[in-house]
Amino acid sequence: xxxxxxxxxxxxxxxxxxxxxxxxxxxxxxxxxxxxxxxxxxxxxxxxxxxxxxxxxxxxxxxxxxxxxxxxxxxxxxxxxxxxxxxxxxxxxxxxxxxxxxxxxxxxxxxxxxxxxxxxxxxxxxxxxxxxxxxxxxxxxxxxxxxxxxxxxxxxxxxxxxxxxxxxxxxxxxxxxxxxxxxxxxxxxxxxxxxxxxxxxxxxxxxxxxxxxxxxxxxxxxxxxxxxxxxxxxxxxxxxxxxxxxxxxxxxxxxxxxxxxxxxxxxxxxxxxxxxxxxxxxxxxxxxxxxxxxxxxxxxxxxxx
Amino acid sequence: xxxxxxxxxxxxxxxxxxxxxxxxxxxxxxxxxxxxxxxxxxxxxxxxxxxxxxxxxxxxxxxxxxxxxxxxxxxxxxxxxxxxxxxxxxxxxxxxxxxxxxxxxxxxxxxxxxxxxxxxxxxxxxxxxxxxxxxxxxxxxxxxxxxxxxxxxxxxxxxxxxxxxxxxxxxxxxxxxxxxxxxxxxxxxxxxxxxxxxxxxxxxxxxxxxxxxxxxxxxxxxxxxxxxxxxxxxxxxxxxxxxxxxxxxxxxxxxxxxxxxxxxxxxxxxxxxxxxxxxxxxxxxxxxxxxxxxxxxxxxxxxxxxxxxxxxxxxxxxxxxxxxxxxxxxxxxxxxxxxxxxxxxxxxxxxxxxxxxxxxxxxxxxxxxxxxxxxxxxxxxxxxxxxxx
Numbered sequence: 001x002x003x004x005x006x007x008x009x010x011x012x013x014x015x016x017x018x019x020x021x022x023x024x025x026x027x028x029x030x031x032x033x034x035x036x037x038x039x040x041x042x043x044x045x046x047x048x049x050x051x052x053x054x055x056x057x058x059x060x061x062x063x064x065x066x067x068x069x070x071x072x073x074x075x076x077x078x079x080x081x082x083x084x085x086x087x088x089x090x091x092x093x094x095x096x097x098x099x100x101x102x103x104x105x106x107x108x109x110x111x112x113x114x115x116x117x118x119x120x121x122x123x124x125x126x127x128x129x130x131x132x133x134x135x136x137x138x139x140x141x142x143x144x145x146x147x148x149x150x151x152x153x154x155x156x157x158x159x160x161x162x163x164x165x166x167x168x169x170x171x172x173x174x175x176x177x178x179x180x181x182x183x184x185x186x187x188x189x190x191x192x193x194x195x196x197x198x199x200x201x202x203x204x205x206x207x208x209x210x211x212x213x214x215x216x217x218x219x220x221x222x223x224x225x226x227x228x229x230x231x232x233x234x235x236x237x238x239x240x241x242x243x244x245x246x247x248x249x250x251x252x253x254x255x256x257x258x259x260x261x262x263x264x265x266x267x268x269x270x271x272x273x274x275x276x277x278x279x280x281x282x283x284x285x286x287x288x289x290x291x292x293x294x295x296x297x298x299x300x301x302x303x304x305x
Numbered sequence: 306x307x308x309x310x311x312x313x314x315x316x317x318x319x320x321x322x323x324x325x326x327x328x329x330x331x332x333x334x335x336x337x338x339x340x341x342x343x344x345x346x347x348x349x350x351x352x353x354x355x356x357x358x359x360x361x362x363x364x365x366x367x368x369x370x371x372x373x374x375x376x377x378x379x380x381x382x383x384x385x386x387x388x389x390x391x392x393x394x395x396x397x398x399x400x401x402x403x404x405x406x407x408x409x410x411x412x413x414x415x416x417x418x419x420x421x422x423x424x425x426x427x428x429x430x431x432x433x434x435x436x437x438x439x440x441x442x443x444x445x446x447x448x449x450x451x452x453x454x455x456x457x458x459x460x461x462x463x464x465x466x467x468x469x470x471x472x473x474x475x476x477x478x479x480x481x482x483x484x485x486x487x488x489x490x491x492x493x494x495x496x497x498x499x500x501x502x503x504x505x506x507x508x509x510x511x512x513x514x515x516x517x518x519x520x521x522x523x524x525x526x527x528x529x530x531x532x533x534x535x536x537x538x539x540x541x542x543x544x545x546x547x548x549x550x551x552x553x554x555x556x557x558x559x560x561x562x563x564x565x566x567x568x569x570x571x572x573x574x575x576x577x578x579x580x581x582x583x584x585x586x587x588x589x590x591x592x593x594x595x596x597x598x599x600x601x602x603x604x605x606x607x608x609x610x611x612x613x614x615x616x617x618x619x620x621x622x623x624x625x626x627x628x629x630x631x632x633x634x635x636x637x638x639x640x641x642x643x644x645x646x647x648x649x650x651x652x653x654x655x656x657x658x659x660x661x662x663x664x665x666x667x668x669x670x671x672x673x674x675x676x677x678x679x680x681x682x683x684x685x686x687x688x689x690x691x692x693x694x
Binding site: 020022023026027030031034126127130134135136137138139141142149151152153155156157158159161162231232233234235236237238241272273274276277280281283284 | 344345346348349351352478504505506507509510511512514515516518519521522524534535536537538539542543546547548549552553564565567568569570
């Protein structure tokens with residue numbers, strides 16, 4: 001007969017599902033960091049919808065574009081910073097191009113046409129990715145300066161890069177807040193979100209505004225792809241999985257509201273992280289259940305205007 | 306007038322189409338339907354398997370008999386929901402003599418439900434779901450890859466030999482993931498091991514961060530996982546980023562480090578895996594195959610290419626032995642069953658459930674390569690639980 005002894009090596013207080021205080025704290029950081037990244041992506045989507053009334057389903061593809069571009073340039077230049085800047089600039093150009101050539105035609109069309117065009121864009125980008133970069137999973141190495149970890153317990157340490165990514169997201173969120181509340185562009189954005197026709201009627205050059213906003217949205221998506229690239233695997237279909245979560249965030253927060261995207265993103269990040277450990281088998285469902293609950297209680301979203 | 310024009314065009318088109326299909330019937334072509342993921346998350350393994358398969362076909366094209374081979378390629382996108390519709394079209398519409406595919410186990414299940422017992426022979430070049438050569442086995446279903454049980458079962462013994470008593474298990478909640486963890490559990494617990502926690506996360510989520518933090522908190526002796534492709538890349542990188550590499554040994558079913566080593570970089574160093582193949586396997590056919598593949602495609606083959614190549618070999622050898630006459634499906638099955646496949650992984654034969662009986666190797670990642678450390682299991686035959694053959 002065999003007796004199997006299990007000696008717990010870490011002496012810590014257990015709460016319920018053996019969630020120690022250390023684990024709780026780490027998961028809290030994980031959830032916030034994930035939420036902040038989600039906010040970065042979702043803010044682009046909600047901004048474009050709020051100001052332009054266009055639901056850009058190809059938003060996830062922009063995230064993918066950022067990631068693939070940074071991987072490609074990293075292979076060429078060997079520098080993460082240079083690759084990041086190059087990729088951001090190309091994303092900006094791409095955003096302007098798409099808006100001028102394609103999105104402009106959607107302004108006076110109905111929602112179905114928007115959906116058709118942007119879904120078509122998803123297919124095009126996916127094929128381009130397959131042709132240009134191939135279908136194997138890729139990775140981007142964490143830049144050397146940020147590759148350390150902060151020791152946490154005797155076993156684990158928290159990667160510095162994740163903390164850095166979270167801080168960048170906060171910085172960009174702050175920048176976005178500043179632009180929207182304290183600049184003329186921000187004023188136009190807020191005005192456009194409230195009443196698009198009136199903005200046009202007041203003689204504002206709506207075309208330039210829309211191009212700017214769309215390009216900004218694309219850069220936010222591609223930027224999050226760039227920031228997330230050392231932490232994720234760069235694979236076909238990465239845009240779609242991000243897009244779905246993005247929708248959940250935006251619906252919970254309220255379509256068109258950037259503050260809503262922030263609240264929604266943090267909520268989804270924390271719920272998703274904690275449910276992952278406490279209820280692994282249904283953790284995927286929990287996010288959608290939360291979305292359904294919000295839709296039932298407050299259909300316009302938590303922070304809707 | 307317009308309606309008349311439409312009718313006229315339709316009739317003309319219909320005429321030409323029936324001419325075309327008649328032309329197809331006229332030459333006694335052998336039709337091989339391909340169902341592989343050529344887009345989406347599984348596109349890498351899908352393309353790889355197809356490349357290996359086509360290489361085998363090329364080697365034997367224009368052989369002694371006159372029959373040409375017509376390959377019909379369908380993209381499954383690794384979506385199980387599409388499987389029945391695509392399989393039916395290959396079976397009924399195209400009258401495929403052989404069906405090559407799929408990569409994804411969920412798709413395989415969908416295909417098998419349509420194809421088992423039907424007038425075609427299905428050869429699976431990857432999907433490892435146990436049921437394919439288990440409870441849903443059929444005379445016309447063959448597999449040249451592995452069953453989910455095969456790569457993972459020997460790792461249980463490896464873990465015990467290394468003195469690991471408490472192991473944390475994690476994988477995706479789908480056929481291959483669940484079955485891999487169960488196979489490990491079977492041999493590990495039989496030898497007195499203790500599974501600390503078994504986590505099945507929704508497929509294909511790659512949000513591993515919370516779980517890796519949990520692993521650090523649980524502090525087991527080792528971790529055993531099944532992940533493949535993009536998920537495998539991310540898991541290994543996240544594991545390393547959290548500082549667990551080297552502190553808590555990471556064990557995996559071989560797919561954790563197949564086709565992913567370049568993307569994983571240094572994070573994969575020291576990871577132990579068990580698989581029926583390794584790129585540096587010292588088997589003459591392996592060296593020859595790798596060079597031929599590289600000459601054809603410009604890069605070296607991975608396990609998916611090997612398996613696809615072997616499926617191709619199985620089909621081509623059968624066609625040759627029957628002198629090109631594959632109309633009698635029972636003869637096809639009888640012939641294929643008796644084959645010995647001269648594979649880059651070493652020679653193998655089919656079990657009664659039509660799954661390869663093969664060696665399983667223990668590999669360790671060293672300097673970006675899976676180095677074979679030892680033979681984890683010799684001529685391992687999947688128990689084919691529930692198979693009536």
